[in-house]
Amino acid sequence: MKPSAGPGPYRRGVRFLRRRWPVVLRLVLWSVLETGQTFLTGYALAHALDDGFLDGDEAVGLGWLGAAALGVLIAAYGTGQVYRAVADLVEPMRDSLVRQVVGRGLREADGAAVSRLTQQVEIARDTFAGLVMVSRSFVFTAAGALIGLFSLDPLLLLVVAPPLVAGIVLFVATLRPLARRQEEFLVADEELAGQLGVVCPGLRDVAAAGAEQGVAEDLDRGVASEYAAAGALARWGILRTVALATGGQLPLVLLLATGPWLLDNGVTPGALVGALAYVTQALLPALHNLVHGLGTSGSRLAIVLRRLTWDPPETAEGSQVSQVSQVPEASQGESPAPALHLSSLTFAYGPHAEPVLNDLGLTLARGEHLAVVGPSGIGKSTMAGIVAGLLEPDTGDVRVDGLPVRGAGAVGRRVLIPQEAYVFTGTLRDNLSYLRADPVPEREMLAAAEAIGLAPLVERLGGLDAEAAPDELSAGERQLIALTRAYLSYAPLAILDEATCHLDPVAESRAERAFAARPGGTLVVIAHRISSARRADRVLVMDGAHALCGRHDELLARSPLYRDLNGAGEWGSHPSLALRDPYRVDPVPRPGLPGDRGHVVAHRAVGQMEAVRDLGDRRAAGGE
Template sequence: MVAVAVNDNVFLAGPARRLQRELFAVESSVVSDTAEAIDGAAVLRAYGAVRPMRDKIDLGAARSEARGVAAETWSTAAGPVVELAGALGIAIVFALAWSADGAVDLAATGTVLVALVLMYRPLHGLARAVFGWSSGLASLDRLDELLGLPAEPLEKVTMRTDPVASLRVEDLCFDYDSQPVLRNVGASFHPGELVAITGPSGAGKSTLLGVLAGVLPPATGRMVIDGAPATRALLIEATAWMPQNPTLFRDTILRNVAFGADHPERARVVEVCRRVHAHDFIAERPGGYDAVLQEGGTDLSMGQRQRITLARALYWGAPVMLLDEPTSALDDEQERNVIGVCRAHADLGGLVIVATHREDFLRHADRVLELRDGTLIEWERQTADVLLH
């Protein structure tokens, strides 16, 4: 009987461990996706990718529930299996104890029955322990893998072919915790312009770009694109936003560049990556564009992450590019390339607005606006030339 019970435990332990590993893997994926959705909420909004991320998390949660039910079913079955083995053992003992002439050796039978009763609880505990071991081993396996690793609008972004757009803002105000950051900001931006916005740290440059991208709702004011009120759908279509801290997701490089696309255009992805000098280091990675990045893109340098997020901004062909410190982690040569990319976009009729402290960007800008005390002040070109030389 002991052999039967132990064999049953071992038989159940294999599937239990497999189910526990699958459960931990799915749960880990759901947690990671949820964390990415929280950290990258602004990018999801800017590129109309809220629905795909929500669907991905919902699917993971459903898979987690299914694996959890299966694992619990196997675990719950352990007790009854041992009880069945015990009952079978008792039946076998009685059968063996029955003599050929029909007499029963009561002393021997009683001794064996007492032994079976005493063995029942340890065997039952052994069954539970086996499942505990399976769960623990699955947890350790997953831990080893991890330690070894270095209210929402649902509009969807679409490819834009017309690069021309103008942008006008009127009386924009934005507060953080009742503290005014933007105060009645008004400005007009025209097709073909490369505009630099500068100012001290904490002045609100990133906030202004976030408002222009539609990821931060202004307290008051309005925005107009090509003469039309800037609705949420229009902002997603007309603007491409690159935040100061590059946001990458646990997905392939291809899908990170073509973020929000159901079916990424590989040729387009390669094209924009070549333009920002990202193609070479991507091609050198095992898997190339199909390589899956670690959470947050932590397996890339900051400069590489910046170039991939800039490629993302170029991918959809949005006429208005909003770039927040796009060259802060790049060397002089790479910065000149980014300036050239921005200049080329403007020369095609696009509008580029860059928040930056870098002097090269300020020199090459058609206009320089300084954000000071919550308002925009335009530098005279002559003043800018004097300050930057």
């Protein structure tokens, strides 16, 4: 949606001030009282010198200085009243913005409404108050100083006024271009931050998809865009400095340079000192505050008001991180190469560390289902990362469909689903089709959701075009979305690295069976429960020094570790007493129970475990 047609922020501001003319009038009247101090800054000093101290009459000189001091006290009272008037002007603007933001959030379910309400509205209020104070101060300070210069001697006004007007004109001419450059910089900065917000949490997915180069190019373009915007903003900022030097510093230089000529043409020494006081104590500080306040805060206020009161422009296509295609190259026939081949694989985290994997070899045929089991930290996820191309082995070779795992076209040959599933803000359809370059037919998408077990969530959210907010989804729901996304990809090799750890056993079984049944698909599961191993065609048992691969019944006879793992029932990254089980039961080894091996007992609150005989069957545990 394009920005709605309507007046710009400056016209809106003028209209707002016109509707509140009584407050504006009160602000002007109290500001006039402040102007008296500015007028007396140079006028009283000039007469104190000419009519008092230089004329030998100290009483007159002190009298004029006393008048200047009295002007300061009166101006201080006026300043207090000015702040009251500014508050009466600013708070209605804030209330109006709050009403617009709340109304827009309710009408459009605007997800950014909270940020606008809590941060951007306050920025607008504070910035508007600062602009009113700075602009008002400059106008009345300049008026008081120029009137004072004319009262002392018109020649002084001829020296000071031209460079002051030139500086103001130059500054006003840069306001609109400077505001545009500042908005371009903010937009570029926000787009880059948005890209980083998408990429950083999904670095593992980016590496698994082999999309490092494409993502890096997108980020490079974002950095270059922000750099160019910052450069343009800095160049226009130089003109702002020139305007300040012209309007504030040049009058001082001209007064000093033309001082002898002014004295020769009737300007008194006191008047010249008074003129210097006007420039240094009134005009220069006021112009400095105007340039820096209006030049920066004014642009920021215009941008914030535009975002608060207008609909945001539609994000251009391609502004986000480009989606990664997982479509493999078209094959002319079934390749005789195995789906996955690991040869003498060795990997260590550092040159002096013990190898996590040591001379590991493995071959998987097409369509085979492998479960990888072992104690936590033994190297299962490391192997998955190497197979997915995230890590490079120290020695050995990894091939998928007979081709290097990190070579050309490797992106389309394997997909990794990690434990922490990645879901981005957008529709379910966008999330599920992320790994497909071609449009995914809705029937195929719904069938995949049904196969994985995502269909209830799709129905609950309101269909495939419903928004999927990651922070509103449970960990299990995010895993189901990531699993369905991978299921829809064309990658023949799927690697589930504890990708179902947040699902209950029934949902986990359904998802794994769906992947195993994919036509031509090969599945590697880093198992979280022993049931995953029992469903697999083969099981790889990793124990550090050795690794065994075989069928479930074979390994029960050959591997003591596998027998122990079968008794444990569940392992992985969650501790045995993590109270996350949806059935509110946990495996708890207790002294006195036969075998002490993971008996399941019910629990109430944390730390309040029931005794075994309190289970539903009311029988003492006689065995596993």
